[in-house]
Amino acid sequence: MIAGIHRPAVVLVNLSAIKQNIENEKKHLQKGQKIFAVVKANGYGHGAVEVAKTAVKVGVSGFCVAILDEALELRKADIVKPILVLGVVSPEYAPLAAVNDISLTAPNLEWLKEASKYLQKENLKLKIHLAIDSGMGRIGFNEDQEFVEANKLLENNNSFFIEGMFAHFASADSADDTYFKHQVEKFKHMKSLLTVKPKWIHVDNTAASIFDKDIHSDLVRFGIGIYGLNPSSNPTSPDLKASIELKPALSFVSELTHVKTIHKGDGVGYGSTFVADKDTIIGTVPVGYADGWIRKFQGFKVKVGEHYCPIVGRICMDQFMVKMSEKMPVGTKVTLISDNPNDPNNIKAAADYVDTIHYEVACLLSDRLPREYYEE
Numbered sequence: 621m622i623a624g625i626h627r628p629a630v631v632l633v634n635l636s637a638i639k640q641n642i643e644n645e646k647k648h649l650q651k652g653q654k655i656f657a658v659v660k661a662n663g664y665g666h667g668a669v670e671v672a673k674t675a676v677k678v679g680v681s682g683f684c685v686a687i688l689d690e691a692l693e694l695r696k697a698d699i700v701k702p703i704l705v706l707g708v709v710s711p712e713y714a715p716l717a718a719v720n721d722i723s724l725t726a727p728n729l730e731w732l733k734e735a736s737k738y739l740q741k742e743n744l745k746l747k748i749h750l751a752i753d754s755g756m757g758r759i760g761f762n763e764d765q766e767f768v769e770a771n772k773l774l775e776n777n778n779s780f781f782i783e784g785m786f787a788h789f790a791s792a793d794s795a796d797d798t799y800f801k802h803q804v805e806k807f808k809h810m811k812s813l814l815t816v817k818p819k820w821i822h823v824d825n826t827a828a829s830i831f832d833k834d835i836h837s838d839l840v841r842f843g844i845g846i847y848g849l850n851p852s853s854n855p856t857s858p859d860l861k862a863s864i865e866l867k868p869a870l871s872f873v874s875e876l877t878h879v880k881t882i883h884k885g886d887g888v889g890y891g892s893t894f895v896a897d898k899d900t901i902i903g904t905v906p907v908g909y910a911d912g913w914i915r916k917f918q919g920f921k922v923k924v925g926e927h928y929c930p931i932v933g934r935i936c937m938d939q940f941m942v943k944m945s946e947k948m949p950v951g952t953k954v955t956l957i958s959d960n961p962n963d964p965n966n967i968k969a970a971a972d973y974v975d976t977i978h979y980e981v982a983c984l985l986s987d988r989l990p991r992e993y994y995e996e
């Protein structure tokens with residue numbers, strides 16, 4: 621999808637906020653702990669390459685991404701720090717990862733065997749992180765016997781350098797620690813089965829780190845915190861208190877492209893879900909669900925000039941309409957998402973409104989929206 625640079629709709633990213641968030645996390649680290657910045661899904665919608673370059677400047681030790689292509693994108697952009705792909709990459713691409721010095725996740729024994737065949741053929745050595753399924757139920761070793769066999773395979777092999785062993789928490793953002801503790805115990809047990817020594821043992825995501833869960837992790841896979849958002853974003857319960865200051869980096873702005881008055885009986889949008897009962901001022905904004913601004917935002921209030929105006933009518937693929945209390949000219953600034961957490965259109969409020977989490981709102985912002993970067 622091509623980015624619309626001739627349309628007034630843009631995702632603004634405050635790189636100073638990104639720097640500050642990482643600096644704040646660095647001060648909070650336990651002794652010897654490192655940060656791997658998680659920049660998967662185009663840096664949670666903020667732009668992976670720019671975020672990664674900024675993160676390098678403030679001294680992160682490496683990166684995590686979800687898929688191999690995201691790792692290759694960073695290498696192409698001259699990022700030379702370690703990069704770990706957190707998802708499962710087909711073993712046939714193990715050589716491609718190895719030649720680009722990209723670390724892959726080893727999710728099970730079968731994968732190790734297969735990858736080893738491909739690597740041996742080309743006489744290559746791959747960095748791997750052993751994934752443990754300690755209760756996330758997603759990927760990783762969960763049976764003792766299989767893990768012991770994997771350990772045996774790794775004890776005498778030339779295909780792999782064992783860079784890490786990790787697990788992922790299902791509920792580090794929850795006030796109830798019961799399942800979290802169960803996961804910690806399972807991970808400890810699996811670790812006790814190993815005779816090989818991974819360089820880094822890691823379990824912390826943002827939540828585990830900033831809600832002070834008191835576990836040891838050689839590195840923090842710091843994701844949502846980079847972007848200044850509290851991971852415990854849940855519409856039904858208050859946020860847990862983060863032990864570091866977080867400053868949101870993203871805002872989403874556009875402009876009015878059309879302003880008019882409609883009259884009693886006139887409808888707005890597909891299906892005419894809004895019908896004027898009197899003279900009504902309607903503004904049009906050139907953003908729609910193809911930009912990731914989903915139809916569920918109908919009724920949400922965006923800031924037009926200095927006023928908060930509700931979205932009326934169904935959101936179209938490429939445009940939506942707002943009801944305004946006074947006439948404002950074409951070109952008036954429209955803020956769909958504010959980076960100020962005190963504004964009613966902050967990203968958490970937007971996520972709550974469409975019954976999801978801010979991770980999803982940010983990731984959905986599509987490639988049609990250019991990202992613009994600034995520093996304060």
Ligand SMILES: *Cc1c(COP(=O)(O)O)cnc(C)c1O
Pocket residue numbers: 658660706787788824825826827841842843844845851
């Ligand atoms: C996405 C992800 C993270 C980062 O999580 P945040 O909540 O954004 O900090 C860490 N580890 C794994 C395995 C992930 O998939």
